[in-house]
Amino acid sequence: MRPPSIALRLALLFSAIAAAVFVAVGAYLYQALWQQMSERDDVALLNKVVLIRHLLASQPMPLAMPEELQMVLDNVFGQDGMQLRLTDAAGRTVVLTPAQDSHAGTPVPSWPAVPLARAPARSDIRDWQLPAGPGRAIAALARAGTAQAPLRIVIVRQRSDRLAILKRYAADLAGGLLAGTLVATVLAFAVVRRGMRPLHDVIGKANDISTQRLASRLSVDDVPAELRELGVAFNAMLDRLEEGVQRLSGFAADLAHDLRTPVNTLMMQTQVALSRPRAGGEYEALLASNVEEYERLARMIENTLFLARADHAQLALRREALDAGRELAQIADYFEMLAEDGGIELRLDARGTVHADPVLLRRAVNNLMANAVRHTPRGGHVDLVAREDGEGMRIDVRNTGTGIAPEHLGQLFERYYRADPARAEGGSSAGLGLAIVRAIMQLHGGMATATSAEGATVFTLHFPPAPRPAPAGAGGGSD
Ligand SMILES: Nc1ncnc2c1ncn2[C@@H]1O[C@H](COP(=O)(O)OP(=O)(O)OP(=O)(O)O)[C@@H](O)[C@H]1O
Numbered sequence: 001m002r003p004p005s006i007a008l009r010l011a012l013l014f015s016a017i018a019a020a021v022f023v024a025v026g027a028y029l030y031q032a033l034w035q036q037m038s039e040r041d042d043v044a045l046l047n048k049v050v051l052i053r054h055l056l057a058s059q060p061m062p063l064a065m066p067e068e069l070q071m072v073l074d075n076v077f078g079q080d081g082m083q084l085r086l087t088d089a090a091g092r093t094v095v096l097t098p099a100q101d102s103h104a105g106t107p108v109p110s111w112p113a114v115p116l117a118r119a120p121a122r123s124d125i126r127d128w129q130l131p132a133g134p135g136r137a138i139a140a141l142a143r144a145g146t147a148q149a150p151l152r153i154v155i156v157r158q159r160s161d162r163l164a165i166l167k168r169y170a171a172d173l174a175g176g177l178l179a180g181t182l183v184a185t186v187l188a189f190a191v192v193r194r195g196m197r198p199l200h201d202v203i204g205k206a207n208d209i210s211t212q213r214l215a216s217r218l219s220v221d222d223v224p225a226e227l228r229e230l231g232v233a234f235n236a237m238l239d240r241l242e243e244g245v246q247r248l249s250g251f252a253a254d255l256a257h258d259l260r261t262p263v264n265t266l267m268m269q270t271q272v273a274l275s276r277p278r279a280g281g282e283y284e285a286l287l288a289s290n291v292e293e294y295e296r297l298a299r300m301i302e303n304t305l306f307l308a309r310a311d312h313a314q315l316a317l318r319r320e321a322l323d324a325g326r327e328l329a330q331i332a333d334y335f336e337m338l339a340e341d342g343g344i345e346l347r348l349d350a351r352g353t354v355h356a357d358p359v360l361l362r363r364a365v366n367n368l369m370a371n372a373v374r375h376t377p378r379g380g381h382v383d384l385v386a387r388e389d390g391e392g393m394r395i396d397v398r399n400t401g402t403g404i405a406p407e408h409l410g411q412l413f414e415r416y417y418r419a420d421p422a423r424a425e426g427g428s429s430a431g432l433g434l435a436i437v438r439a440i441m442q443l444h445g446g447m448a449t450a451t452s453a454e455g456a457t458v459f460t461l462h463f464p465p466a467p468r469p470a471p472a473g474a475g476g477g478s479d
């Protein structure tokens with residue numbers, strides 16, 4: 001199942017919070033109303049006791065006109081669900097006011113009454129269960145006129161009307177809560193959706209981007225802070241993609257261009273040869289010339305393949321500790337003849353240990369040496385120097401000559417880059433030698449650099465020192 005949308009999730013979360021707050025506030029309001037009503041009812045009850053005591057104190061005893069008193073009391077207790085029962089010392093009922101819901105039949109509670117000497121307090125009021133529902137009641141003694149025996153007052157307040165109010169209030173609160181939560185949910189959903197609009201803009205932009213239109217970028221200045229980081233990361237990804245696509249298409253174009261030259265040469269030579277019958281020797285010469293072009297083509301294809309495989313890190317490095325003196329001496333031997341032919345002095349000064357794949361190391365140094373020998377004028381010299389320093393092994397290939405202009409130095413290691421266009425056409429130069437050197441150094445975690453000044457050009461290979469042995473149990477193997 002797909003996870004629900006962020007908008008829905010936030011809206012639900014928000015409505016849950018709203019509902020929780022509403023319930024808490026509602027409960028508080030309900031409780032407050034209940035408290036206030038109870039308090040006011042109790043105070044009214046106490047006031048009635050004081051009133052009756054007062055009234056009785058001014059009455060002669062035995063009561064001269066009980067009917068008149070009854071009438072007055074009926075008026076006082078007519079409303080509010082209160083009922084008064086006045087009993088004399090012998091327990092006979094003297095006055096009993098009518099009640100809305102008659103509880104005349106219920107037995108008079110027998111709890112101790114508030115003594116004459118004390119004013120009634122809230123703590124004297126008790127809960128009393130009436131047939132019609134819960135009630136509050138108080139019993140107090142009162143003296144009528146000058147009589148010795150006190151009368152007993154019992155006032156009962158029935159609470160069912162209060163409970164009805166509270167019930168209605170609770171129902172109102174619940175309705176409000178439900179409606180409020182609903183409104184909050186809908187509003188939250190709308191607000192969140194609106195808030196997410198910038199995200200949809202980003203999605204729209206992303207949909208617009210294709211390999212043909214990689215130049216498009218998200219504007220990160222007018223998006224909310226949360227999306228800015230995403231936009232920046234997205235743009236950085238596009239930068240990398242664009243660069244990669246550009247390199248790839250450039251690579252393809254260069255490759256096609258460079259394959260065209262030898263293929264054209266082959267085609268033209270063959271067509272010319274076929275244009276009329278020729279002697280056997282002429283065919284032989286043509287084939288020999290063709291072989292050269294085939295070799296050049298084969299080397300280009302092989303080099304291109306090598307670079308493609310290095311790009312995908314498909315080349316397995318077999319790193320070994322190699323004696324730099326011995327390895328470089330072999331290479332120097334190989335170039336000795338060529339150098340002699342060109343009137344170039346070749347000097348070797350190498351010692352130390354280099355941790356590298358022997359085949360790749362040879363290939364990298366070979367490429368540098370081939371360039372150096374090719375670009376050194378007669379009478380110049382080429383130095384091959386290897387030294388260990390703090391950061392591993394450093395191999396320099398130095399040669400005299402006109403050097404390389406600074407504007408080319410940065411690009412020499414690019415594929416198909418040739419500093420001297422005049423030389424590039426024809427000849428055996430493909431412009432891949434230094435690209436391969438760089439790829440080899442990257443595979444080794446090292447680096448290749450070039451400097452050129454005052455008639456001397458130096459290409460340097462930095463090989464990192466031996467990788468530290470993997471800690472036991474880490475499943476280390478040689479790479
Ligand atoms: N020692 C050097 N002195 C002067 N220029 C150099 C030297 N080494 C390289 N270059 C320049 O750098 C360019 C790139 O060299 P790279 O080895 O990549 O290609 P290439 O030698 O032209 O072709 P390939 O090596 O594929 O046969 C060369 O064309 C040349 O202009």
Ligand SMILES: [Mg+2]
Nearest residue numbers: 367371433434
């Ligand atoms: Mg080269």
